[in-house]
Amino acid sequence: MPRVIELIDEDAASLAEACDGLAAVGVDFDDPERLDNAARWLRRLGNNKQFLGDLLIAALAQRHREDVLDSSYGPQVVMLAPPNGNFFIRANLWPSTDEHMLRASGGTSFVYGLPHDHNFSFLTLGYFGPGYWSDYYEYDYGEVVGARDEPVPSLRFVERSRLEEGKLMLYRAHRDVHAQHPADSLSVSLNIMHTTGAQGWLDQYRFDLDKRQIGAIVSGGPSEALMRIAVGLGGDQALDLAERFAHHHPSDRMRLACWDALAGMATDAASRDAVWQRAELSGSRLVAAEALARRCELFA
Ligand SMILES: [Fe+2]
Structure with a gap:
């Protein structure tokens, strides 16, 4: 205590x-x-x-x-x-x-x-x-x-x-x-x-x-929200930045937000699952655990 x-x-x-x-x-x-x-x-x-x-x-x-x-x-x-x-x-x-x-x-x-x-x-x-x-x-x-x-x-x-x-x-x-x-x-x-x-x-x-x-x-910051918005708007630079941050950002939380944003752009369950499959292998234990949970939810 x-x-x-x-x-x-x-x-x-x-x-x-x-x-x-x-x-x-x-x-x-x-x-x-x-x-x-x-x-x-x-x-x-x-x-x-x-x-x-x-x-x-x-x-x-x-x-x-x-x-x-x-x-x-x-x-x-x-x-x-x-x-x-x-x-x-x-x-x-x-x-x-x-x-x-x-x-x-x-x-x-x-x-x-x-x-x-x-x-x-x-x-x-x-x-x-x-x-x-x-x-x-x-x-x-x-x-x-x-x-x-x-x-x-x-x-x-x-x-x-x-x-x-x-x-x-x-x-x-x-x-x-x-x-x-x-x-x-x-x-x-x-x-x-x-x-x-x-x-x-x-x-x-x-x-x-x-x-x-x-x-x-419970400590999400504004950067994650901005990333989701930027990716949602669909610009090439935003997608490129999300890909790079998803693999290399020092914060696992930010990496996860990027994968969430990228998965959100997928148009069907199969392509969303493909995004989360890539996420599972991206080198973050947090992202891997959440990606597995997301994939289970997709096909629950
Ligand atoms: Fe407290």
């Missing part, structure tokens, strides 16, 4: 001070000194019980007509410090079952009950309220390729616990899995997210806990 960090620091920091303190040495959770620095600034920011309320009131008063289009997050997430160097800071709101928004929108709108890992490491701190509940698991990222229904023998339950106020934890990318459940009453957590240039190409999975299988890759 995420590593609990015992760090006592009574100082309180403003958001600007925390950002400056993080930027001064950079964020890298694999480096013990930078991890300690980031944890310390998150602790200090968490000790400041005024800043988030002030920020939310100011946003409501002054920015209510602005479109919030600069992140892919929904209203559950408040971006506190946008991506800057290799980190950003956010606050997450965790409604309880007593909250109207949860009853109206359902738990899936708040990622409740969705077992998942993360394709990034991040620090989290219980800031307000009793904290969301989580069932924590761990698995070995290296043993899977990310195909749907792929067995994950290493997936194992660790414990159920909640992110109580003041609890500070490091979620480890591609290792910690959790299924979250509603907080007992409205809660807020603060996160420092570590970002890297490669992150968009690293996969995040949804899991089927009962079957101990991969559910699906």
Whole structure:
């Protein structure tokens, strides 16, 4: 499960001070000194019980007509410090079952009950309220390729616990899995997210806990959609690029998207099967597994 960090620091920091303190040495959770620095600034920011309320009131008063289009997050997430160097800071709101928004929108709108890992490491701190509940698991990222229904023998339950106020934890990318459940009453957590240039190409999975299988890759990016559109429009260059990416792109997810796009252009089941036969032999374990499944579906 995420590593609990015992760090006592009574100082309180403003958001600007925390950002400056993080930027001064950079964020890298694999480096013990930078991890300690980031944890310390998150602790200090968490000790400041005024800043988030002030920020939310100011946003409501002054920015209510602005479109919030600069992140892919929904209203559950408040971006506190946008991506800057290799980190950003956010606050997450965790409604309880007593909250109207949860009853109206359902738990899936708040990622409740969705077992998942993360394709990034991040620090989290219980800031307000009793904290969301989580069932924590761990698995070995290296043993899977990310195909749907792929067995994950290493997936194992660790414990159920909640992110109580003041609890500070490091979620480890591609290792910690959790299924979250509603907080007992409205809660807020603060996160420092570590970002890297490669992150968009690293996969995040949804899991089927009962079957101990991969559910699906949930971290699709815009490049896959653009490829599908370009191939669908039928241009020679798009088809050529899809063929090359299908065989050589560093991301298996992108390779699969290319094969999907190419198969989508086939006009009948036999020619679609021919595309997936080529895909099976293209040198990617993910593509081979998905190609086999697609072929089975074709003739089911
Ligand atoms: Fe999560």
